[in-house]
Amino acid sequence: MDIVSELFEWLPRQGPGSNATTRKALSLIPSLPKNPRILDAGCGTGLTSVQLAHQTGGKVSAVDIHKPFLEQVKIYAQLTSLSDNVEICHGSMESLPFRKESFDLLWSEGALYLIGFQKGLAYWRDFLKKGGCACVSELSWLSGERPEEPKRFWARKYPAMQGIEENLTLTEKAGYKPLHHFILPESDWWENYYGPMAKRISDLKVQSMEYAAVLAPFEEEIRLFKNHNASYGYVFYILQRA
Numbered sequence: 001m002d003i004v005s006e007l008f009e010w011l012p013r014q015g016p017g018s019n020a021t022t023r024k025a026l027s028l029i030p031s032l033p034k035n036p037r038i039l040d041a042g043c044g045t046g047l048t049s050v051q052l053a054h055q056t057g058g059k060v061s062a063v064d065i066h067k068p069f070l071e072q073v074k075i076y077a078q079l080t081s082l083s084d085n086v087e088i089c090h091g092s093m094e095s096l097p098f099r100k101e102s103f104d105l106l107w108s109e110g111a112l113y114l115i116g117f118q119k120g121l122a123y124w125r126d127f128l129k130k131g132g133c134a135c136v137s138e139l140s141w142l143s144g145e146r147p148e149e150p151k152r153f154w155a156r157k158y159p160a161m162q163g164i165e166e167n168l169t170l171t172e173k174a175g176y177k178p179l180h181h182f183i184l185p186e187s188d189w190w191e192n193y194y195g196p197m198a199k200r201i202s203d204l205k206v207q208s209m210e211y212a213a214v215l216a217p218f219e220e221e222i223r224l225f226k227n228h229n230a231s232y233g234y235v236f237y238i239l240q241r242a
Contacts, residue, residue: 003204003211003214003215004214005066005068006204007197007200007201007204007215007218008044009045009068009069009072010196010200011045011192011193011196011197011200012045012047012192012193012196013044013045013047013192013193014044014045014069014110014111014193015044015109015110015111015137015193015234016110016137016184016188016189016193016194016233016234017047017048017109017110017137017184017188017192017193017234018185018187018188018191018192019047019051021184021185021188021236022048022051022052022055022109023051023055024182024236025135025182025236025238026052026055026056026135028179028180028182028238029105029133029135029179029238030133030179030240032056032058032104032105032133033104034057035056035057035058035059036056036058036059036103036104036105037058037059037061037102037103037104037105038052038053038056038058038059038060038061038103038104038105038106038107039060039061039063039096039098039102039103039105039106039107039124039127040052040060040061040062040063040107040108041063041093041096041106041107041108041111041112041120041124042063042064042093042108042109042110042111042112042114043062043063043064043069043070043073044064044069044109044110044111045069045072045073045076046062046069046070046072046073046074046076046077046086047076047192048107048109049062049073049076049077049086050073050076050077050080050082050086052105052107053077053082053085053086054080054082054085056105057085058085058104058105059085059086059087060085060086060087061087061089061098061103062086062087062088062089063089063090063091063093063096064089064090065090065091065092065093067090070088070089070090073086073088074086074088093108093111093114093115093120093124094115094120094123096124096127098127100126100127101126101127101128101129101130102127102129103127103128103129103132104128104129104132104133105128105132105133105134105135106124106127106128106132106133106134106135106136107134107135107136108120108124108134108135108136108137109136109137110137110139110234112136112137112138113138113139113158113160113161116160117138117160117162117167117170118170118171118173118174121134121136121170121171121174121175121176121239122173122174122175125174125175125176125241128241129241130241131240131241132240132241133179133238133239133240133241134176134237134238134239134240134241135236135237135238135239136236136237136239137184137234137235137236137237138167138234138235138237139154139158139161139232139233139234139235140161140162140163140164140167140232140233140234140235141161141162141163141164141231141232142163142164142183142230142231142232142233142235143163143230143231144163145231146231146232147228147231149224149227149228150224150228150231150232153220153221153224154232157217157221161232164181164235167235167237168181168237171237171239172242175241175242176239176240176241176242177239177240177241177242178237178238178239179238179239179240180237180238181235181236181237181238182235182236183233183234183235183236184233184234184235184236186229186233188234189225189229189233189234194222194225197218197222198219198222201215201218201219
């Protein structure tokens with residue numbers, strides 16, 4: 001197995017987040033119909049997909065390119081008796097197999113950067129019903145002060161990373177009206193993401209020191225966030241199709 005896949009498949013979440021943050025973002029949506037249709041793009045192992053189904057009573061289409069993640073989605077849905085509410089969809093976020101204007105709500109936590117913030121939102125917009133909403137979390141600079149060390153690191157890892165105001169402008173260019181935004185709390189990084197990741201890295205390095213070079217960038221990422229989390233973080237953007 002690819003070592004990076006082995007690392008991420010083991011994690012409860014594949015990016016910062018929590019059930020509490022999902023509920024908060026949901027609460028900021030102006031309105032949803034009864035039993036809404038929801039697209040969770042880049043769903044990972046599915047904690048959010050299941051939470052969305054539970055909170056709304058709707059039908060969630062959970063999309064991811066990585067089949068082992070989708071097996072976990074299926075297990076979570078079964079354990080919570082929500083299998084009828086969660087549809088497993090293997091495929092790319094850039095080539096969705098759905099009809100246009102199929103969804104009341106589009107959701108994506110920590111995955112949009114893979115296809116580009118504005119590009120992905122513009123493409124996904126057509127799958128939203130008129131007046132439908134999109135909730136996406138995106139790694140963002142939190143202020144104009146950008147320390148040199150994280151600035152160099154993210155210039156390599158995610159050169160398209162923008163500040164909050166720049167991202168709000170990009171959402172408008174992609175065809176949305178920004179409604180709300182908020183910064184994810186620091187606990188969302190540690191409890192289900194960096195904390196488990198640090199433990200898993202330690203365990204994998206015990207198995208084989210050959211893994212150390214592959215895992216080193218993730219260790220650097222954890223250290224950087226610990227030292228510089230005031231300058232960047234994940235931001236939830238709640239948007240409405242314009």
